[in-house]
Amino acid sequence: MPIIRDFQQSDAPQVNALALRAFEQFKDAYDDWPGFRAKIANMSSLAGVGEITVAEVDGQIVGAVAYVGPNAPKAAFFRPEWPIMRMLVVAPSFRGLGLGRALAEECLRRAKRDGASAFALHTSELMQVALPMYQRMGFKWASSAPAIHGVEYGVYLKELDG
Numbered sequence: 001m002p003i004i005r006d007f008q009q010s011d012a013p014q015v016n017a018l019a020l021r022a023f024e025q026f027k028d029a030y031d032d033w034p035g036f037r038a039k040i041a042n043m044s045s046l047a048g049v050g051e052i053t054v055a056e057v058d059g060q061i062v063g064a065v066a067y068v069g070p071n072a073p074k075a076a077f078f079r080p081e082w083p084i085m086r087m088l089v090v091a092p093s094f095r096g097l098g099l100g101r102a103l104a105e106e107c108l109r110r111a112k113r114d115g116a117s118a119f120a121l122h123t124s125e126l127m128q129v130a131l132p133m134y135q136r137m138g139f140k141w142a143s144s145a146p147a148i149h150g151v152e153y154g155v156y157l158k159e160l161d162g
Contacts, residue, residue: 002062004102007052012044014061015054019043022089029126031150043087049073050086053106055099062091063099067107069114075122077145077155082120083111088130101133108137112160119158124151 007015019040027033046052046066055063066086068074078084085107090100111119122145123131139156147153 001057002097002099002102003056004106005054005056007044007047007054007064009044009047011052011054011061012047015044015052015064016041018061018064018091019087019089021091025092026126026151029151030148033149036149040087043089046086051110053103055090055094055103057094062094063103064089065103065107067110069110070116075145077122077143078120081116082118082157083107083114083116084119085121088121095129100130101137104134104137108158108160117160119160120155122153122155124148124153126151 020037023040030036043064043066044052046068049072050066050068052064052066054061065088067083068086069083070081074080074084085104088100088103108119120142121134121139123134125131134156137158139158142155142157145153145155
């Protein structure tokens with residue numbers, strides 16, 4: 001049974017390695033994989049602007065996501081008041097078990113805790129598992145976002161109940 005818990009700084013090497021494993025399957029889609037890879041490999045740095053949550057099984061981190069709250073620094077294509085989710089990653093061998101959804105729901109719980117009325121994320125149609133999951137959770141396409149190393153991205157928004 002996975003444990004969903006707050007990131008600790010000692011988790012940084014595992015979280016960074018997990019992010020690389022999770023994105024590796026998409027490497028041929030990005031026109032500058034080494035540049036993009038360098039950003040992904042530093043996922044733990046998101047703890048500086050938000051709250052990272054991890055999914056742990058038998059002492060191994062197999063999932064992670066960063067929650068960035070209202071009015072915290074974020075990309076200009078997001079409204080400042082929107083809390084957002086960044087870098088939802090699940091180890092390839094642990095996909096299909098509901099870990100991604102559990103991590104996303106933890107972000108939504110934090111958004112409600114922070115009094116937000118909407119929650120945003122950005123993703124790509126390239127993410128053929130994540131995007132349909134977000135849509136099933138009630139996220140709707142809101143706008144285009146700048147491409148990342150040649151891959152098109154969109155902003156998706158979910159209205160939150162009070």
